[in-house]
Amino acid sequence: MKVTAFTRSALRRKLSPTQLNRVSSVLYPMLQEAWFAPEAKYADYGISMILGSMNKSRLAVHTYNLLQSVDKNDTERRFIIMEFLTSAVEDEAFSQIYYDYQELEYKIKEAPADTPEAKKQLKAMQDSKALMLKNFDKRFKLLYSKNFAKVEEKKQ
Secondary structure: OOOOHHHHHHHHHHOOHHHHHHHHHHHHHHHHHHHOOOOOOOOOHHHHHHHHHHHHHHHHHHHHHHHHOOOOOOHHHHHHHHHHHHHHHOOHHHHHHHHHHHHHHHHHHHOOOOOHHHHHHHHHHHHHHHHHHHHHHHHHHHHHHOOOOOOOOOOO
């Protein structure tokens, strides 16, 4: 069954606060269990739809906080959580930062570091990666400050 905007909204209206809390108390731990299993797993997209329809801000902040607890070198786990976060937030610029970061991470893994020039290029890519992570955090904080409403980009 595909969860549409209507059914998500209906879900929120049909469940009492107690029922919403029960659903949350089951689904939030499922996210953490998937992501922090010995081998990280993708969480079911339906969980995002349900939790996001109940409280998008809470889902985003919960996911972001879990992301912050992941070791910077655990790239696969970080990718899984970042992808879930970007899909939950549904912001094009935020998603683009993630995809650029992911692509750069793969390039870094493939980059040779056997010559001085290659080492310089690798260092530049690592600096870019650090900047992308800062931009990811900045964008998240901007979206959070706007309660995850659509944020228009300023034309330069």
